[in-house]
Amino acid sequence: MQASKGFLAALTLTALSGAVQAADEVVVYSSRIDELIKPVFDAYTEKTGVTVKFITDKEAPLMARLKAEGENTPADLLLTVDGGNLWQAEQMGILQPLDSEVVKQNIPAQYRSSSDAWTGLSLRARTIVYSPQRVKEGELSTYEALAGDNWEGRLCLRTSKKVYNQSLTATMIETHGAEKTEEIIRGWVDNLATDVFADDTALIQAIDAGQCDVGIVNTYYYGRLHKSDPQLKAKLFWPNQGDRGVHVNLSGIGLTKHAPHPEAARKLVEWMTGPQAQSIFADINMEYPANPAVKRQPRSPAGVTSRPTPFRWKSPASARPKRSS
Numbered sequence: 404m405q406a407s408k409g410f411l412a413a414l415t416l417t418a419l420s421g422a423v424q425a426a427d428e429v430v431v432y433s434s435r436i437d438e439l440i441k442p443v444f445d446a447y448t449e450k451t452g453v454t455v456k457f458i459t460d461k462e463a464p465l466m467a468r469l470k471a472e473g474e475n476t477p478a479d480l481l482l483t484v485d486g487g488n489l490w491q492a493e494q495m496g497i498l499q500p501l502d503s504e505v506v507k508q509n510i511p512a513q514y515r516s517s518s519d520a521w522t523g524l525s526l527r528a529r530t531i532v533y534s535p536q537r538v539k540e541g542e543l544s545t546y547e548a549l550a551g552d553n554w555e556g557r558l559c560l561r562t563s564k565k566v567y568n569q570s571l572t573a574t575m576i577e578t579h580g581a582e583k584t585e586e587i588i589r590g591w592v593d594n595l596a597t598d599v600f601a602d603d604t605a606l607i608q609a610i611d612a613g614q615c616d617v618g619i620v621n622t623y624y625y626g627r628l629h630k631s632d633p634q635l636k637a638k639l640f641w642p643n644q645g646d647r648g649v650h651v652n653l654s655g656i657g658l659t660k661h662a663p664h665p666e667a668a669r670k671l672v673e674w675m676t677g678p679q680a681q682s683i684f685a686d687i688n689m690e691y692p693a694n695p696a697v698k699r700q701p702r703s704p705a706g707v708t709s710r711p712t713p714f715r716w717k718s719p720a721s722a723r724p725k726r727s728s
């Protein structure tokens with residue numbers, strides 16, 4: 404009799420601890436590489452005791468998996484780069500409103516979905532990089548001007564297969580219309596010094612090596628390269644300061660429609676938009692915090708000492724899910 408009571412008590416305890424464990428866990432589907440997000444989740448676990456489980460894959464399979472899993476999904480959150488991907492997840496109906504006053508206070512409206520389906524976490528500036536040996540800063544002005552005759556045989560570009568140039572092109576279509584944008588892109592292609600590059604890092608190195616004079620890259624690739632080689636000669640330039648500003652993309656996060664732990668997930672997102680996580684997030688990959696109250700370190704002498712002028716976020720219709728960091 405006594406043994407049976409003990410057995411029941413043990414069963415109850417097991418059930419209770421199971422319930423507690425479930426509530427103290429958040430599951431994230433992430434298209435960001437592990438090294439960039441693990442420190443953020445580790446810091447959260449250390450602070451709160453909540454376990455953050457995550458799996459990493461490309462955006463498209465993760466979104467297809469969420470859609471297929473439906474109500475049975477173990478995932479609470481979807482973490483991606485490029486607002487185009489988050490917009491697409493929103494269109495697929497696999498997200499639900501974050502509904503958090505904390506997130507709304509931490510992140511400006513232009514870095515969040517207007518339907519509250521996702522919030523931006525960090526800003527990724529795609530800007531002009533140039534050789535200070537062969538280009539005077541005064542010769543540079545806008546992305547569009549790189550189509551001019553003066554850049555003939557001097558421009559380097561990354562492939563258009565990557566979502567980054569697709570999103571940049573989408574903002575130009577939004578600004579100038581498709582016809583004018585095509586004219587600009589043709590001008591860029593005419594000015595190419597060499598074949599397009601597979602990645603931004605190789606492009607920056609080509610400028611340093613004298614293969615081309617000017618190009619377009621995401622600033623965190625410049626930051627990484629500058630960290631490993633402080634002698635890097637190439638410099639960054641913020642274009643379009645007279646109109647829409649530097650092209651900025653977002654990494655962000657959304658609450659899945661059938662999240663098993665919506666409250667715990669919401670708390671994690673709130674923390675990820677706050678000072679500690681924003682600093683870790685931005686510093687590890689040299690991105691800009693989406694929370695404007697979080698200060699970042701100036702990176703002299705790289706030229707990345709001020710925040711790029713953010714444009715008002717509009718979902719790029721042309722963006723397609725692609726592998727990104």
Ligand code: FE
Nearest residue numbers: 484621727728
């Ligand atoms: Fe990247």
